[in-house]
Amino acid sequence: MAVFTSVTLEDLNAWMPQFPLGKAQNIRGIASGIENSNFFIETEQGEYVLTIFENLNFQQLPFYLKLMRHLADKGILVPAPVANAEGELCVALHGKPAAIVSKLEGSSQMHPQAQHCAEVGTMLARMHLAGQDFSIQQPNLRSLEWWQATVPSVLEFLDSANRQLMQDEITFQTDFAATANYQSLTKGPVHADLFRNNVMFDGERLTGFFDFYFAGCDAWLFDVAVTVNDWCIDLTTGELDWVRVNTMLAAYHAVRPFTSAESAAWRPMLRAAAFRFWLSRVFDYYKPRDAEMLTPHDPTHFERILRLRIHQDLPALPQLTEV
Template sequence: MAVFTEVSEPEARALLRRLRLGELLALRGIEGGIENTNYFLTCEQGEFVLTLFERLTAGQLPFYLHLMKHLAQGGVPVPDPRADPGGVILHSVCGKPAAVVNKLRGSSELAPQGAHCAAVGRMLARMHLAGRGFERHQPNLRGLRWWNDTVPVVLPHVAAAQAALLRAELAYQNHVAASAAYAALPRGPVHADLFRDNVLFDGQELTGFFDFYFAGVDSWLFDLAVCLNDWCIDLASGAHDGARAARMLAAYQAERPLTAAERGLLPAMLRAGALRFWISRLWDWYLPRPAAMLKPHDPTHFERVLRGRVADPVRV
């Protein structure tokens, strides 16, 4: 959620008029993130978030926007895209595809306790179940195919030991993906990026999941593994926090029990989740794009997480 494209107040006012949201009162760029341009819009009808999409195409975006609307209508606390009088929810600002969604209340919990992890696990399971009726389909664009394409691009930039681990883990994940157990994993729409900064809390009440622009159809277990790799990890060391993980897994399974195939492949999917974000952070670190507020994440964090997941598998 950096600012790659500068939006002027006249451009914001024109968009608000099209959406019939009243006059602009304030426009503020949002720091953080690495994919899209984001602004807080304050207007006569309340507070909203404007997103300009820097990588995703107008052809890809309906999946994400309609998924959010589907989940919002299913009772999941997610941003609900605003439509113009003709019902269109994908707009254009500064020549870029754009969307406006309601601003959810609360703030991110960057030092989560067990109760926060349980709340995320519970709502994640409900989100997976609510997504079963969603008819649109798009693969996880940062899935295995992207890993296979991107690892050769980042290999020249890393040390020999890192390159060896990348090659070995990528080979392992290709082997897992070809297995019958992997084919048996339950699937549906997933968030695929549900880190601490993409969830909102008001105290211990979970008030929102947001930033669905890495979503796609994938295994629900992969989505859960991504959460475990962020919410239940010590950020300083990359070490697994068993107590927090137990709370998240128990709360998730109270809503949707894991299948036998999922229980067996949890260690592999935890490795997959760590690999995915190590690759993307390496890519953003060594091949960055200019942005007014861009702060690439340190890729070595997920290298540590991956090494920990390989050395000490987590089972349920």
């Protein structure tokens, strides 16, 4: 959520009359993230978030916005997109797709404890179940096909050890994706980017998941692995905190039990989740786009996590596997 496209208050008020929100009173850019231009806006009807999409197009966006609307209508705590007078959730602003969504209460919990992880696990399972009957199908656009296309473009920037690591892991993940075990995993809409800064809390009360613009249809277990790899680790070392891991998994399992196939796939999926973000951070770091307030993430964080997930003796999920 950097700012690639500037929007003034005058720009906003020329565009806003189509929405039932009254006049805009203030706008300020959101500095975190690296994909879209995001702003907090204050209107006569309250506070909202404006997003201008820098990579996604008008054909891709209905999946994300309608998924958020679908989840919100089912009681999942997510931002609700606001339709204009024509019923459209996505409208051009400065020639780019743009949307307004409700602003969640609270703030991100950057130092989560076990109780926060339990809340996230519970809501993630509820979200997966609520998305089962969502009618639009769109793949996770940052999954295997993107990895295979992107790896050759970044190898030149890596030292020999990391080139070898990246080539070995893309081979491992390609082979894993072809297995019967992987093919049998339960799939549906996933958030795919549920990091600490994409969840809001008011104290210990979870108030919502947001930033669904990496969502897609993928294995639910991948979503769990992405979440565990951020919420349940020591940020300095990348080591898993087993109290937080087990608390999150138990909370998820209480709502949507893990399957035996998921138990068997847990270790390779933790590797997949680490690899996805190492690769994307390498790509963003060495091939950045111009943006105001843009600071690419350090790729070494997920390189470290990937190496740990490869070499650690990680358990499957036997204590959580369905009978």
